[in-house]
Amino acid sequence: MTTTDTGHDGVRTIETGAVPARFARGWHCLGLSERFRDGRPHTVHAFGSKLVVFQSGDGRLNVLDAYCRHMGGDLSQGTVKGDEIACPFHDWRWGGDGRCKKIPYARRVPLRARTAAWTTLDQDGLLFVWNDPEGNPPPDGVAIPRIEGAASDGWTDWRWNETVVHTNCREVVDNVVDMAHFFYVHYSFPTYFKNVFEGHTATQIMKGLSRPDARPPSKKGRPGMLGNTSVATYHGPSFMIDDLTYHYEGMDLDCVLINCHYPVDANSFVLQSGIIVERDERLGAAGAEEMAARLSDFILRGFEQDVRIWKNKTRIDNPLLCEEDGPVYQLRRWYEQFYVDAADVRPEMVERFEFELDTTRPVEAWKKEVEENLARRAAAAAGGASPGTVSRDAVSPGEVSPGGAA
Numbered sequence: 001m002t003t004t005d006t007g008h009d010g011v012r013t014i015e016t017g018a019v020p021a022r023f024a025r026g027w028h029c030l031g032l033s034e035r036f037r038d039g040r041p042h043t044v045h046a047f048g049s050k051l052v053v054f055q056s057g058d059g060r061l062n063v064l065d066a067y068c069r070h071m072g073g074d075l076s077q078g079t080v081k082g083d084e085i086a087c088p089f090h091d092w093r094w095g096g097d098g099r100c101k102k103i104p105y106a107r108r109v110p111l112r113a114r115t116a117a118w119t120t121l122d123q124d125g126l127l128f129v130w131n132d133p134e135g136n137p138p139p140d141g142v143a144i145p146r147i148e149g150a151a152s153d154g155w156t157d158w159r160w161n162e163t164v165v166h167t168n169c170r171e172v173v174d175n176v177v178d179m180a181h182f183f184y185v186h187y188s189f190p191t192y193f194k195n196v197f198e199g200h201t202a203t204q205i206m207k208g209l210s211r212p213d214a215r216p217p218s219k220k221g222r223p224g225m226l227g228n229t230s231v232a233t234y235h236g237p238s239f240m241i242d243d244l245t246y247h248y249e250g251m252d253l254d255c256v257l258i259n260c261h262y263p264v265d266a267n268s269f270v271l272q273s274g275i276i277v278e279r280d281e282r283l284g285a286a287g288a289e290e291m292a293a294r295l296s297d298f299i300l301r302g303f304e305q306d307v308r309i310w311k312n313k314t315r316i317d318n319p320l321l322c323e324e325d326g327p328v329y330q331l332r333r334w335y336e337q338f339y340v341d342a343a344d345v346r347p348e349m350v351e352r353f354e355f356e357l358d359t360t361r362p363v364e365a366w367k368k369e370v371e372e373n374l375a376r377r378a379a380a381a382a383g384g385a386s387p388g389t390v391s392r393d394a395v396s397p398g399e400v401s402p403g404g405a406a
């Protein structure tokens, strides 16, 4: 399908392609596991269907298809009874393994009374489900790595947020290679940018400077922010761990940022962010908590900036790229591995691929733009006129500037 075809020779046509008919194979994070531990069943709309998440009496978190195989009742409106979820319609009891264990009014449970149970992983305070359209278990080596800080008193607890975005989730994955949007959409200033794709992982390494035209000057007594270093890796199609360090005058601040999502259907997904911050004595007793809260807000603002773009843009299968753009086509080739049967994964989808962007020209152009913004701001301050073109959104809540990989 095309959205632009003027019939003029030489006019670039946008190919929007079709959204995939299936959902990616891989681990998907459903959020903080604690949220599901309140003894009640939870409804989760994911992978084009409805799921129920419940904690059984043995403490395990279980994920089943929500629709009861008896007469279609919604298990997520039911009740947890012991180790089973009881359907609100006729009280059939379903175990976390997907088997019907008991029908209180019946002499026996029908043979093959079984519903779909999802493989789960409860790790570092997060609940994951394995999605595989072919129904296979997760292969060896396709694991979500442990996040050391998440289990450590030396780090804050998760600050977690989620929001529904109404577009296909490929848009968020594209950002892995999109250096330029960090300047124009997020008001950060990348100076180094590299991607490495290998197997089921895709990494973005980015260094950036703080942008003086996009934030108020540091408050007195607070160290000025110099820049950040971010090493962010997607482990599979949807879960990115970003080791993010903010560099301040005289100190570094280490964070782990999670950027993850799960598809609701082909045209919407739940976008989630989580952050933990290392407790550094130089931040003071409440400093790390405060910093985590501020960063969390800040990351949300970053997501909002992306969402504003996604809301209005078109899907595009044939982006027209310049030399200073990242490897969009190679990234999408990597991403495709999750949408084909395991037997159809081609070597070029998983082979190691490395690309470091030459940032010389962008850095030159952006320095100039920042200087112009500052000059305009100074002139406006002197003359009392409007401060110029940098939007209010550019003003971050503190001295930080977004690193972050999305």
Ligand code: FES
Residues within 6 Å of the ligand: 068, 069, 070, 071, 072, 073, 074, 087, 088, 089, 090, 091, 092
């Ligand atoms: S529909 Fe679930 S018990 Fe009847």
Ligand SMILES: [Fe+2]
Residues within 6 Å of the ligand: 175, 181, 185, 186, 302, 306, 405, 406
């Ligand atoms: Fe972004």
